[in-house]
Amino acid sequence: MSTSLIMFVIFIAITLGITYWAAQRTSGTTSFFAANRQITGWQNGIAIAGDYMSAASFLGIAGLIAFNGYDGFMYSVGFLVAYLTVLLIVAEPLRNSGKYTMADVLAYRLSARPVRSMAAISTLTVTTFYMIAQMVGAGTLVALLLKDSGINYNWAVVGVGALMIIYVVFGGMLATTWVQIVKAVLLMGGTLLLSILVLAHFNFDLGAFFHAITHVQSTVEGKPVTTNYLNPGLLYKPPWGALDLLSLGLALVLGTAGLPHILVRFYTVPSAKIARTSVVWAIAIIGTFYILTTFLGFGAATIVGKGFITTNGGTNMSAPLLAQNLGGDIFFAFISSVAFATILAVVAGLTISASTSFSHDFWTNVVHGGEERTKGQEVFVARMSALVVGALSILIAILLGPTFNVAYMVGLAFALAAAANLPAILFSLFWKRFNTVGAVTGMATGIIATLVFIIISPSIMAVDPDTLTAGRHLIQAKAIFPLANPGIVSIPLGFIGAYLGTILSHEPASEAKYNELNVRANTGLGAEV
Amino acid sequence: MAQGGVRLEPEPGDLTTVSGGPGDIAPLGRDLPKPAHEQTAAEDVNAATWDQVAATDEFRALVAAKIRFILPATIFFLVYYMALPLLVGYAPDLMKTQVIGEINLAYLFALSQFLMTFILAYLYLRKANQFDAMAQNIIAKLGIKKGGTK
Structure with missing residues (x-):
């Protein structure tokens, strides 16, 4: 058994222990969906970080920087700044006026059935794209990390899927939260250690480190080339690069505040004040992590080198290979298990938010008109839907296979969240005139626009050379829309849809309840405890 | 309730x-x-008469104070953040200027985004204590306990 596998097994054992512990303490609806609202500020802050920093952050950004230098670092910036939107605008009102899901806030003033149906659709769409990206990534990665142990892609996907189902079905939000906390601590520990090793490699001389970054050696067509990796433009090239970058930035900074699996975390704390503290904790942790991606990414670029990474697993292996180079096989195994933990914590968070939305928004409030027919039904339905969500994710990931290009899917999830969810949340909280028609048209426009623009973008449409076998584009034709990131068009369209829907209709009931929502959101009066 | x-x-x-x-x-x-969240305004009437609270000077002052901080802060961070992809995308040569040793403006500007986020979060955290006090004051005047049903 390889060292990596042993570490994976240890992590799995710890998380199953957590799940068993949490299952003993989970009974009742608030307990299952919101950990009894007893998570403290710092715990929730770490859990948000654990929920948020996906494999795309840890392995993806390290790889992007290792291959494209500065342009990859742009992701790091956007992922953090996004939390200001969460902190200043969304977290506290959401906690004050909602119960279990994002849709609770919308349903406050608006007609529950159409709004909750639409919100459930939106939640499931965002979550699906995020999940597919994670699962396909998990499969390829785990198979690569454990290739000595004979675990292939399909088994890796099944394993990850089965674990996330167990966490959520048995341990609910409490188990999910603690798996995320353990993961965040491991991730921060591993990243710090790796960063220190990178610095030690340069004898703790930052000048030498940056000299190496600005003089990365490589060979192009047999000739040695020196590239300044600190200069922008290696990834985003003219003519559309700059606009693409802007579009991505917009999706990142506005999308986080609309991500269902992040928003549900604010229901796990006792009050809005603690929700606020938890975002600040999250900002401190996430910020530190993304600054450290400097060492991970540029370290891999300078110490390991693009050539070696390409022939040993590709971009996503940059951080693990850097660990192997600096700390040997044991450290490689440790960083690999950190990556594994990272994926598990994120997919568990996605699973619980998807199943909460299906059960609370769709089953109880749409199908059953707001009442639980029998006690405990909402939790039962949520557990079943977690099982279904998990099984479907495994199936989709296996059907798509390891060669399917999923890189754009996380960015797409952010764009979807920004275009569909954010306008509805913002208008609901701040615009008295806002109404049901506006919310439904806004969310529908946001979803449809984002999907349409991604389908006609270079992520889906491109002409591949016949020799390319892995990761071929779905539509073999020239892209109609030039940008890979649809946010710059789809986000304004989402807002316009919500605006037009509102002013073209009239709903006195929604306006009449604005004062109530406003007082609740701003004072915490009557908030769920 | x-x-x-x-x-x-x-x-x-x-x-x-x-x-x-x-x-x-x-x-x-x-x-x-029913849990607090699912009560209609009529059922929840003993918790507060929402329109009356919304009309008080204290509540208006709280909302105004929040907007006075949050609106400019949001505009500021959005502009500051979007300036990064704009400058990197449309003025790459300026951003390649080496400022400290071999560290260029692009990297320093990106780093400053982290600092900006930390500072703004800290400022909001401090400011929000005032908002909490104002909200507590409003609730205290109503003479009811904060929080709904469990």
């Missing part, structure tokens, strides 16, 4: 049904109350 009437906790084995008509001001029986 109980309506007008007194709510008794059902005892094990007590199968007393809820009686009384839907129009009763104080329904009889032992029906469990």
Whole structure:
């Protein structure tokens, strides 16, 4: 058994222990969906970080920087700044006026059935794209990390899927939260250690480190080339690069505040004040992590080198290979298990938010008109839907296979969240005139626009050379829309849809309840405890 | 939250049904109350009369104070953040200028985004204590306990 596998097994054992512990303490609806609202500020802050920093952050950004230098670092910036939107605008009102899901806030003033149906659709769409990206990534990665142990892609996907189902079905939000906390601590520990090793490699001389970054050696067509990796433009090239970058930035900074699996975390704390503290904790942790991606990414670029990474697993292996180079096989195994933990914590968070939305928004409030027919039904339905969500994710990931290009899917999830969810949340909280028609048209426009623009973008449409076998584009034709990131068009369209829907209709009931929502959101009066 | 009437906790084995008509001001029986979130404004009327609270000077002052901080802060961070992809995308040569040793403007500007986020979060955290005090004041004046039903 390889060292990596042993570490994976240890992590799995710890998380199953957590799940068993949490299952003993989970009974009742608030307990299952919101950990009894007893998570403290710092715990929730770490859990948000654990929920948020996906494999795309840890392995993806390290790889992007290792291959494209500065342009990859742009992701790091956007992922953090996004939390200001969460902190200043969304977290506290959401906690004050909602119960279990994002849709609770919308349903406050608006007609529950159409709004909750639409919100459930939106939640499931965002979550699906995020999940597919994670699962396909998990499969390829785990198979690569454990290739000595004979675990292939399909088994890796099944394993990850089965674990996330167990966490959520048995341990609910409490188990999910603690798996995320353990993961965040491991991730921060591993990243710090790796960063220190990178610095030690340069004898703790930052000048030498940056000299190496600005003089990365490589060979192009047999000739040695020196590239300044600190200069922008290696990834985003003219003519559309700059606009693409802007579009991505917009999706990142506005999308986080609309991500269902992040928003549900604010229901796990006792009050809005603690929700606020938890975002600040999250900002401190996430910020530190993304600054450290400097060492991970540029370290891999300078110490390991693009050539070696390409022939040993590709971009996503940059951080693990850097660990192997600096700390040997044991450290490689440790960083690999950190990556594994990272994926598990994120997919568990996605699973619980998807199943909460299906059960609370769709089953109880749409199908059953707001009442639980029998006690405990909402939790039962949520557990079943977690099982279904998990099984479907495994199936989709296996059907798509390891060669399917999923890189754009996380960015797409952010764009979807920004275009569909954010306008509805913002208008609901701040615009008295806002109404049901506006919310439904806004969310529908946001979803449809984002999907349409991604389908006609270079992520889906491109002409591949016949020799390319892995990761071929779905539509073999020239892209109609030039940008890979649809946010710059789809986000304004989402807002316009919500605006037009509102002013073209009239709903006195929604306006009449604005004062109530406003007082609740701003004072915490009557908030769920 | 109980309506007008007194709510008794059902005892094990007590199968007393809820009686009384839907129009009763104080329904009889032992029906469990709806959670705070699902109550209509009419049912939740004892928690606060929302329109009255919304019309008080204290509440208006709280909302105004929040907007005075949050609106400029949001505009500031959005502009500051979007300046990064704009400058990197449209003025790459400026951003390639080496400022400290071999560290260029692009990297320093990106780093400053982290600092900006930390500082703004800290400023908001401090400012929000004032908002909390104002909200507490409003709730205290209403003479009711904060929080809804469990």
